[in-house]
Amino acid sequence: MTTAQERPPAVSPQRRLVAELRTVRRQARQGPSEKATEAQHAKGKLTARERIDLLLDEGSFTEVEPLRRHRAVGFGMETRRPYTDGVVTGWGTVHGRPVFVYAHDFRLFGGALGEAHAAKIHKIMDMAVAAGAPLVSLNDGAGARIQEGVLALAGYGGIFQRNTRASGVIPQISVMLGPCAGGAAYSPALTDFVFMVRETSQMFITGPDVIQSVTGEKVGHNALGGADVHAETSGVCHFAYDDEHACLEEVRYLLSLLPQNNREHPPAAPPDDPADRRCEALLDLVPVDGNRPYDMARVIEEIVDDGEYMEVHERWARNIVCALARLDGRVVGVVANQPQVLAGVLDIEASEKAARFVQMCDAFNIPLVTLLDVPGFLPGVDQEHGGIIRHGAKLLYAYCNATVPRISVVLRKAYGGAYIVMDSQSTGADLTYAWPTNEIAVMGAEGAANVIFRREIAAADDPDAVRARLVKEYKAELMHPYYAAERGLVDDVIDPADTREVLTRSLAMLHTKHADLPERKHGNPPA
Known part of the structure; x- marks a missing residue:
């Protein structure tokens, strides 16, 4: 007998x-099966939770609705x-700064979006806006x-609406780590930055099979919508990397350059590079002869600061450079013509690239530094028929609409309408050098x-x-180095x-700049 x-x-x-x-929470964390995880790894892809662990600071992730399940719908x-x-x-x-995230788990239903799946994304997007913190989507x-x-289509509609409402309010970053087809591709397109990984991520509205059945064209997934295509040809992708580890590390770096929301300034960092450092190398980098190219990146x-910057759209529209960097520890957006490519002219793609970058910087309180060496707009029938007028006007609109500190520096050439468009004093630049x-x-x-x-x-x-003789006289009278300065331009x-010293002093003075736009619902920028 037991006592x-x-x-x-x-x-x-x-x-x-x-x-x-x-037990239930362990099942939720583990996912479907070890076999499904192995299949994901065999494709060179990480699982959703592995990606989140790489993105966020160690041990900082708090999950929302881990036990959510769809309602049984048959089939x-x-x-x-x-x-x-x-x-x-x-x-x-x-x-150390809050970031909201959602990550598709390809091991479950191929990461396809349903009613409950969409509801979880809607909730985390609403939480990000309410908290005033960046949102990162890991798409697969x-x-x-x-x-x-x-019901699934309606879920996408809710995501698109929230992307649009959050635009210019919190930074939104889309990281493409697998396929993204059809309407799903529009959510990344509505966000501020798109990252892609070569070979494993693709984006397209209609896939290769549909294209072949309709047009007869044969094309592979990567040739149609891979990372290199979107980084070099379409401009859909801002950053492309060889693997997920490098990609997510760069997402972390980008977040370190962005504010939490549109009510804050980007985080400053203690500078090691002296603000008054002389840049003697510049005296030899830029040739006096306006017809000789040089690398604006140098x-x-x-x-x-420290020669470090993060170029946006590095491989698309390479005749203009858009980059985030620091000057005396403060984040700035740099827009610069690239004389090595098409002599640095403005064309349709360069105008669109720079306009979007200027708008992003203005939305998130990032001062703009513009380095000019522009011979004009690219001439040609293709450019005119392609709408260079309205596309060029996008860049003009973006600069004229920007209220952040704006400083421009003319290095060499600044000709015609391109000079006006590239943040001239007459369009509202605070300081021009x-x-x-x-x-x-x-x-x-010569042309004049x-x-x-x-x-x-x-x-x-x-x-x-x-x-x-007449060219020499024209230069002496109207194009000497002090002509614009004598007239206050x-x-x-x-x-x-x-x-460097002039820019850092100017930005320090403009740090408290406040400018209001006329009261309106919103502007109507060129399409």
Whole structure:
């Protein structure tokens, strides 16, 4: 006979329930099966939780609705009701600052979006806006869940609406880590930045099979919508990397350069690089001859803190450079013509690239530094028929609408309408500087002389000699380094080696700048 002392202690109902809860939560964290995880890894892809662990500070993730499951809807779904419903949502920190995240779990329903799946994303998006913190989506899904029909499509509509409402309010970053097809591709397109991983991530509205059936064209998934295509050709992708580890590390770096929301300034960092450091190398980097190319990237490296910057859309529209960097520890957005590519002209793609970047910087209180060396807009029938007028106007609109501190520096050429568009004083730049090599004019001296003195040149016995003399006279009268400064269109002509010091002092003065736009619902920018 067992005595009371020999009996095992009774387990209370509360302890049994807690033990059951632990089992359920463990099932939710583990996902469908080890086989499904191995299949994910075999594709060179991480699981949703592994990705979240790489993105966020260690141990900082708090999950939201881990036990959510879809309602049984038939079509074989009654027996397939896994926890999380194929998406992991929650918040954590990156460099100690709050960040909200959702990650599709491709192991469950191929990451396809259904009613419950969408509801979880809607909730975390609403929480991010309410908390005033960035939102990062880790995308790896097969689109709408067919078994749930129109409920899945309505879920996408709710995501798009929230993307739009959050635009310019909190930073939104989309990280493409798998397929993204059909309407699902529009959510990343509505966000501020898109990251992609080569070979494993693709984005397209209609896939290769549909294209072949409709047009007869044969194309592979990566050739149609892979990372390199969107980074170089379409401009959909801002950053492309070889693997998920490098990609997510760069997402962390980007977040360190962005504010939490539109009511804050980007985080400052204690600078190691002296604010008054002279940039002697600039005296040799930029040739005096306006027809000789040079690498604008080296100019930017020389000016910014420690030579470090993060270029946005590095491989698309390479005739203009858009980058985030620091000057004296404060984040700035740099827009610069690239003379190495198409002589740094503005064309349709460069105008769109720079306009979006300027708008992003203005939305998130990032001062703008513009480095000009622009010979004009790219001439050609294709450009005119492609709408260079309205596309160029996008950049003009973005600058004119920006209320953040704006400083421009003319390094060499600044001709015609392109000079006006690239944040000239007449469009509202707070401060404009120029190097002694500057040439600010309606057009180049030779072109101007051919227009103004065409009859005199045509009537001359030696047209070439007369043209050369008139070009020299035009330069001396209207294109000398101090012409614009004498008329107040440039605030000062500076020693190139002093550029960093001049910029840091100017930005320090403009740090408290406050400017209001006219009261309106919103503007109507060029389409």
